Amino acid sequence: MSVFKKIAFVFVLTHVVFNLSVGQTNGTKSVVDSLNELLQKEKNTNVHWRLLLERAVQRPASNYEQAVMEATSVLDHYREENDEEGTTDAYIALGNIHNQQKDYKKALHYDSLALALAEKANFAKGKVLAYRNLGRESVAAGNILEAKTNYEKALELELTFNDKDSDLERLLSYYNQLGITNRILGKFEASATYLNEGIRLAEKNGRDRALAQLYMNLGNTFSETSRYEEAVTMHLRSVKIKEHLNDSLGLGQSFTNLSIVFRAAKEFDKAIAYLRKSQQINSAFKNHKGSGLNAANLAVIYIEKKELDSVPVFFEQAIANFSRASDNRGLALAFHNYGKFLFDMNRLDTAEIMMEKALALRKKAGSDTEISTTLANLGQLEMSRGNFAKAEHYLLDAQHRIDTTKTTRALSDLYTYLSELYRHQKNYEKAFAYLKKVLMLEKNSFTENERVALLKAESKYELEKRDLELALEREKQRDHQFRLFLIGVLIAMALIAIISVLWIRRKQVKERHQSQLQQLTQTHRIATAQALRKVEEEERKKIANKLHDEVGALLSIAKLNVDQLEADVFAKDSEAVLKLQTAKKLLGDMGETVRAISHSLVPVALEKYGLKPAILDLINAVNISGKIKVEEVIEGLDRADDWSDEFRFGLYRILQEVLNNIIKHAQATHVLVQLVELERSLTIYVEDNGKGLDMATGANGMGLNLLKRNIEYFNGVIEINGRQNQGTFVLIELPLDTASAH
Numbered sequence: 097m098s099v100f101k102k103i104a105f106v107f108v109l110t111h112v113v114f115n116l117s118v119g120q121t122n123g124t125k126s127v128v129d130s131l132n133e134l135l136q137k138e139k140n141t142n143v144h145w146r147l148l149l150e151r152a153v154q155r156p157a158s159n160y161e162q163a164v165m166e167a168t169s170v171l172d173h174y175r176e177e178n179d180e181e182g183t184t185d186a187y188i189a190l191g192n193i194h195n196q197q198k199d200y201k202k203a204l205h206y207d208s209l210a211l212a213l214a215e216k217a218n219f220a221k222g223k224v225l226a227y228r229n230l231g232r233e234s235v236a237a238g239n240i241l242e243a244k245t246n247y248e249k250a251l252e253l254e255l256t257f258n259d260k261d262s263d264l265e266r267l268l269s270y271y272n273q274l275g276i277t278n279r280i281l282g283k284f285e286a287s288a289t290y291l292n293e294g295i296r297l298a299e300k301n302g303r304d305r306a307l308a309q310l311y312m313n314l315g316n317t318f319s320e321t322s323r324y325e326e327a328v329t330m331h332l333r334s335v336k337i338k339e340h341l342n343d344s345l346g347l348g349q350s351f352t353n354l355s356i357v358f359r360a361a362k363e364f365d366k367a368i369a370y371l372r373k374s375q376q377i378n379s380a381f382k383n384h385k386g387s388g389l390n391a392a393n394l395a396v397i398y399i400e401k402k403e404l405d406s407v408p409v410f411f412e413q414a415i416a417n418f419s420r421a422s423d424n425r426g427l428a429l430a431f432h433n434y435g436k437f438l439f440d441m442n443r444l445d446t447a448e449i450m451m452e453k454a455l456a457l458r459k460k461a462g463s464d465t466e467i468s469t470t471l472a473n474l475g476q477l478e479m480s481r482g483n484f485a486k487a488e489h490y491l492l493d494a495q496h497r498i499d500t501t502k503t504t505r506a507l508s509d510l511y512t513y514l515s516e517l518y519r520h521q522k523n524y525e526k527a528f529a530y531l532k533k534v535l536m537l538e539k540n541s542f543t544e545n546e547r548v549a550l551l552k553a554e555s556k557y558e559l560e561k562r563d564l565e566l567a568l569e570r571e572k573q574r575d576h577q578f579r580l581f582l583i584g585v586l587i588a589m590a591l592i593a594i595i596s597v598l599w600i601r602r603k604q605v606k607e608r609h610q611s612q613l614q615q616l617t618q619t620h621r622i623a624t625a626q627a628l629r630k631v632e633e634e635e636r637k638k639i640a641n642k643l644h645d646e647v648g649a650l651l652s653i654a655k656l657n658v659d660q661l662e663a664d665v666f667a668k669d670s671e672a673v674l675k676l677q678t679a680k681k682l683l684g685d686m687g688e689t690v691r692a693i694s695h696s697l698v699p700v701a702l703e704k705y706g707l708k709p710a711i712l713d714l715i716n717a718v719n720i721s722g723k724i725k726v727e728e729v730i731e732g733l734d735r736a737d738d739w740s741d742e743f744r745f746g747l748y749r750i751l752q753e754v755l756n757n758i759i760k761h762a763q764a765t766h767v768l769v770q771l772v773e774l775e776r777s778l779t780i781y782v783e784d785n786g787k788g789l790d791m792a793t794g795a796n797g798m799g800l801n802l803l804k805r806n807i808e809y810f811n812g813v814i815e816i817n818g819r820q821n822q823g824t825f826v827l828i829e830l831p832l833d834t835a836s837a838h
Contacts, residue, residue: 127154145170145182153189157422163193184214184222191229195236198424201462204233224253228266231273236425238465244277268294268306272313279317287317305346308337312350319357327357348377348386355393364401368394388417388426392433399437407437428457432470439477448477465506468498472510479517487517508537707736707744711751715769718755725766726755732773746810747778747830753803754782754826760799762786762824776832783825789818 131151138144152166167189174182187210195203207229214222227250234243251270254263271294278287291314298307315330331354338346351374358367371390378386395410411434418427435450455470475490491514498507515530702710708730715726736744751769758764764786772779800816807814810830818824 145173149189153192157196160197180213180217181219184210184219188225200233200236224250237463240277240280247273268298272309275313279320284317284321304337308334312353319360324357324361344377345381348374359397364397367397384417384421385423388414424457428454436473464497468494469506476513484521508534702748708733710748727768729770750806757799758784778830778832780828785823788820788822789824
């Protein structure tokens with residue numbers, strides 16, 4: 097494999113790793129703010145700790161230390177409570193926080209603790225999440241086989257859950273991740289199987305965002321097996337969904353993948369065009385990581401096109417964007433590949449600077465595989481300068497770190513460099529030993545390449561065969577399902593018709609019975625109420641007549657006798673005269689009181705002159721007191737004599753009760769009374785400027801309750817509204833159909 101092809105492979109792998117991380121978004125400020133509000137209101141201690149843990153996970157990367165502190169406090173709490181499930185969740189949260197910060201070692205540490213504790217406590221959900229996160233960390237470390245194993249375990253557990261406990265989004269993500277990892281490992285049929293199953297689930301449940309990712313990654317699998325037309329079809333399906341969702345960043349990712357398909361098909365101009373589109377989106381959204389990947393891929397394309405003048409510019413752009421994104425892994429990769437390119441251009445000093453930067457970043461990340469690759473390149477560089485001791489130091493350090501159990505291009509290159517080094521040092525025994533290892537690896541690599549090519553061909557054949565079989569099976573299933581559906585529809589329609597007829601008849605009978613019962617109840621209620629009000633009015637008249645005719649007459653006779661007695665017996669200005677005058681005054685007051693009670697029981701003006709004059713008389717009586725000024729506006733009521741006595745008396749007493757309440761409680765100096773007769777209703781509006789009404793307490797007084805019952809009797813409605821020291825208004829509406837119905 098040439099240097100340029102190795103660079104291309106590394107950037108494709110990097111883009112795959114980038115795909116794996118898509119969808120793991122950081123908590124936004126709005127989410128954290130919402131959790132802050134919930135935490136302030138929450139009284140339940142258990143829920144409080146859960147919310148605190150969720151807030152720690154949702155905090156943005158800029159609040160890393162605060163997020164760690166919060167999650168650690170929750171972890172300590174659950175440990176003290178011996179809550180193993182809570183402790184597991186806290187470990188997983190800390191793993192997520194450190195992964196977001198790209199501290200993969202700490203993330204791996206906490207997720208491993210989570211898995212161990214979840215297995216001990218038999219906490220199935222904890223195990224699923226721990227396996228998922230361990231798969232994520234394995235990808236970050238470049239251990240794709242281990243990542244695949246972890247995702248398989250997570251999927252296996254997820255499929256054992258019932259619908260209540262299972263999470264469709266997690267399930268779709270496992271199918272997606274397994275499709276990606278199997279593709280990287282060359283297991284293309286397995287990759288397509290997982291991705292197709294994910295697509296089936298996503299289409300069935302309407303999960304468009306996940307469907308777009310699955311289409312895109314199936315396109316990547318087709319691209320690996322040289323099925324470029326199908327790859328483009330899948331990517332364009334993904335693009336269509338992302339356009340519908342306004343997922344601009346997702347579109348940028350799809351455009352990048354389309355560029356990889358066209359580059360693999362040697363259509364470099366189309367590949368560059370799609371990268372330019374992706375770059376525009378990444379620039380608009382300041383997606384520096386995506387911009388870094390695009391610049392790196394453009395460098396690879398121009399290397400393959402043999403147009404090398406632009407390559408340094410693209411590498412510089414990649415380095416700048418990875419730096420802005422604080423993506424040390426991408427930055428290390430860009431430094432490494434740029435250094436290798438500069439070495440091939442014989443610019444050794446600048447190449448050394450790039451490689452040293454890559455080595456420092458990779459040592460910080462702790463991936464031995466990546467460290468060994470950079471060490472090997474530095475060894476080759478020092479060897480070209482003739483610094484054999486320094487070259488030997490770099491190369492042996494690389495050998496110590498690299499996995500020698502696997503046949504890889506990197507291991508073959510390292511052994512080649514060591515053989516060449518010892519040949520220069522004239523240590524022919526070691527040089528020959530390493531040369532034998534190189535030949536053995538080349539032999540294994542040749543066999544491996546043949547196997548991969550065969551696997552690709554077999555996978556392509558199996559995929560095509562499986563697609564045809566699935567299409568045929570789907571067609572048969574559709575025919576069978578349509579026949580069953582047609583039969584089911586006919587049966588269902590017949591059952592629905594029968595049930596509908598029975599249900600409608602039963603409903604009609606029930607409604608008829610209920611209507612009759614309600615009508616009977618209403619008639620009885622009205623009759624009873626009318627009888628009670630009739631008796632009440634008759635009793636009022638009797639009492640008023642007795643007070644007026646008998647008690648009033650007796651009081652008048654008594655007053656006449658006292659007057660006569662004063663004239664005949666007592667001397668003027670005597671003390672007896674004063675006592676007698678006091679008695680006369682009391683008798684006069686008693687007479688006025690009896691007269692007032694009599695008129696309140698049965699308003700004389702209402703009986704003699706009608707409703708409108710009686711109301712004016714009532715308002716005038718209040719005005720005469722001089723304490724309250726009542727202003728009236730009356731529209732209509734000219735045909736009130738046609739209304740029933742019950743309605744007229746009821747209306748009069750409703751207004752009387754409202755004015756009495758104002759006089760007793762409102763401390764008002766001005767009252768506005770409006771009575772408006774409409775076509776079908778009568779509106780009474782009374783407003784005062786008094787101290788207002790406390791709606792919490794005063795709205796349920798005895799007087800107001802009596803007023804409300806009187807209004808309800810006539811099927812009327814009342815609205816009362818009052819504010820402290822801002823007066824009160826009362827709005828009453830009475831339907832006029834009750835004026836003749838009662």
